[in-house]
Amino acid sequence: MDSIVSTEYPEFLVREKKVQVHSLPELRNVKGKVVMRMAPSPSGPLHIGHSRMAILNDEYVKRYGGDLILRIEDTNPSNIDPIAYEQIPEDLKWLEVNVTKTVIQSDRMGLYYNEAKTLLANGYAYICTCTSDQFKTGLMHSVACPHRNSAPETNLDQFQGILDGKFKPGEAVLIIKTDLAHPNPALRDWIAFRISEVPHPRHGRDFRFYPMMNFSVAVDDRLLGLTHVIRGKDHINNTEKQKYIFKYNKWKLPEYYHYGLVDFPNVILKTSIIKKGISNRTYSGWDDIRLGTLLAFRKRGFSPGTFRRYWVESGMREVDSEFSLEIFYSMNKELIDMNTRRLFFIPDPVRIHISDAPPTKVSVPYHPTNSSLGTRKYSLPKDPEVFVPGGDWKATEDGHILRLKDMCNLEKKGELGIFRGASLMDRKMKIIQWSPADGLDFTVYKPDGTSDTGKIEPFAKDFRGVAQLERYGYVNVTSSHVGYFTHK
RNA sequence: GCUCCGAUGGUGUAGUCCGGCCAAGCAUUUCGGCCUUUCGAGCCGACGACCCGGGUCCGAAUCCCGGUCGGAGCACCA
Numbered sequence: 313m314d315s316i317v318s319t320e321y322p323e324f325l326v327r328e329k330k331v332q333v334h335s336l337p338e339l340r341n342v343k344g345k346v347v348m349r350m351a352p353s354p355s356g357p358l359h360i361g362h363s364r365m366a367i368l369n370d371e372y373v374k375r376y377g378g379d380l381i382l383r384i385e386d387t388n389p390s391n392i393d394p395i396a397y398e399q400i401p402e403d404l405k406w407l408e409v410n411v412t413k414t415v416i417q418s419d420r421m422g423l424y425y426n427e428a429k430t431l432l433a434n435g436y437a438y439i440c441t442c443t444s445d446q447f448k449t450g451l452m453h454s455v456a457c458p459h460r461n462s463a464p465e466t467n468l469d470q471f472q473g474i475l476d477g478k479f480k481p482g483e484a485v486l487i488i489k490t491d492l493a494h495p496n497p498a499l500r501d502w503i504a505f506r507i508s509e510v511p512h513p514r515h516g517r518d519f520r521f522y523p524m525m526n527f528s529v530a531v532d533d534r535l536l537g538l539t540h541v542i543r544g545k546d547h548i549n550n551t552e553k554q555k556y557i558f559k560y561n562k563w564k565l566p567e568y569y570h571y572g573l574v575d576f577p578n579v580i581l582k583t584s585i586i587k588k589g590i591s592n593r594t595y596s597g598w599d600d601i602r603l604g605t606l607l608a609f610r611k612r613g614f615s616p617g618t619f620r621r622y623w624v625e626s627g628m629r630e631v632d633s634e635f636s637l638e639i640f641y642s643m644n645k646e647l648i649d650m651n652t653r654r655l656f657f658i659p660d661p662v663r664i665h666i667s668d669a670p671p672t673k674v675s676v677p678y679h680p681t682n683s684s685l686g687t688r689k690y691s692l693p694k695d696p697e698v699f700v701p702g703g704d705w706k707a708t709e710d711g712h713i714l715r716l717k718d719m720c721n722l723e724k725k726g727e728l729g730i731f732r733g734a735s736l737m738d739r740k741m742k743i744i745q746w747s748p749a750d751g752l753d754f755t756v757y758k759p760d761g762t763s764d765t766g767k768i769e770p771f772a773k774d775f776r777g778v779a780q781l782e783r784y785g786y787v788n789v790t791s792s793h794v795g796y797f798t799h800k
Numbered sequence: 801g802c803u804c805c806g807a808u809g810g811u812g813u814a815g816u817c818c819g820g821c822c823a824a825g826c827a828u829u830u831c832g833g834c835c836u837u838u839c840g841a842g843c844c845g846a847c848g849a850c851c852c853g854g855g856u857c858c859g860a861a862u863c864c865c866g867g868u869c870g871g872a873g874c875a876c877c878a
Contacts, residue, residue: 351877388877444876485876496803498874506876525878548804549873571870625813632871636811639828649840715840717837743837780836
């Protein structure tokens with residue numbers, strides 16, 4: 313039947329448009345609910361790179377049900393910015409990520425010490441007092457250091473000695489034994505604890521022996537009952553290291569996934585650079601719109617849904633990729649456009665006189681198709697003065713006609729616009745935005761660090777939020793005289 | 801140097817596990833056309849890709865081998 317239709321009556325074949333539904337692949341071994349986690353280090357607020365891990369984990373917990381744990385990994389006191397404890401949960405909330413449980417690793421030190429003692433007692437770990445160089449050189453040559461074969465009792469004594477302050481930073485570490493002959497040098501015996509005397513923002517000097525990320529992650533992944541772990545490809549070797557802890561304790565492994573690395577061209581993400589810039593006043597703060605922080609995108613008026621769409625579409629493949637601001641902007645536009653009001657902003661304004669014009673009442677729709685957004689109305693006197701974009705005005709030759717949108721046609725004559733009727737004569741003519749003479753001074757700050765100044769129409773006085781400034785771009789209007797550029 | 805990943809248009813992806821419906825889909829960008837009192841959207845159309853070389857096979861984007869290129873790790877960071 314199908315073939316008859318297609319050969320004899322091809323015109324009856326309705327070719328259905330394939331709708332691409334981007335959805336993430338199913339996870340392996342899902343038995344009922346899942347337990348997943350996000351584990352940012354509290355070095356500062358979240359940036360767009362973090363949003364991928366947050367969204368992916370959130371998507372799966374939403375799909376299967378279960379818990380999404382926010383685990384703040386603050387076991388390196390040198391790398392903590394206290395504002396992160398507050399800001400990370402807030403950033404996630406803004407992203408509409410549903411965190412069901414929050415744990416802070418520095419509050420769990422006792423658990424890590426217990427696990428460390430168990431491993432020492434069972435001969436799976438040792439305390440090493442070599443210098444860093446000696447230790448590393450040994451690994452590269454697959455040679456055991458003298459401490460690797462210490463008796464468990466000796467190790468446990470030294471462990472206690474470290475807690476008691478008998479060693480200075482750098483004088484002793486706790487090492488997990490793996491396989492010195494492992495072909496991958498990255499996986500040979502690894503450091504699980506080191507001494508730090510830097511005061512911890514939450515605990516001051518209560519602790520001096522801190523677990524390294526690989527140790528606390530492995531212990532917590534088990535203790536918190538993680539079923540699936542999704543994180544960046546840069547953790548592939550770390551996963552292998554962590555598996556040793558699971559193996560020694562005969563713990564069941566979660567399912568691991570590693571997505572590819574994303575390069576963010578022209579986006580400033582590095583915490584160290586941002587902090588430096590804030591302290592030397594290059595940047596106004598974490599929400600400076602030149603930055604790639606979620607706070608900055610928020611200030612520019614982005615919809616959190618855009619992050620979700622972008623990362624779901626990117627999937628979980630291990631391929632590295634380049635972040636496309638172009639596509640990101642396009643997705644945001646698609647999400648917000650239908651409910652975004654139009655306003656007139658006149659960059660580089662020139663004040664012109666209109667002659668021969670009767671008093672006029674104009675009604676300008678806030679949206680070309682979504683009439684529920686309403687209109688704004690202006691009453692203009694006879695022969696009014698208005699602002700128009702300088703660029704457009706200068707580019708128009710004397711004698712030519714252009715149209716002030718939703719108002720009237722003007723024939724240019726020097727600094728004068730001669731009224732040439734109110735009705736649209738020819739929609740091919742150039743149509744520009746305008747503002748009554750009482751337009752407000754307005755500045756738009758842009759992510760490239762530049763800004764545009766001009767006049768915004770009086771109705772913007774009480775408007776807040778993202779508007780499409782016609783023929784200019786989307787802007788988050790935050791006051792009657794300032795806005796932040798979202799995108800074109 | 802060692803270990804491990806990966807390679808589809810300008811960009812982001814689908815397909816690769818289990819070879820054929822893929823002379824490769826979608827999105828974005830660019831360029832046309834229609835429509836609209838901005839832009840965008842919408843609709844129509846155009847340009848544009850399976851890293852290279854072998855092999856297996858009736859048949860390879862998909863499997864195998866060898867290259868090339870790119871990335872990650874080899875921290876008392878996460």
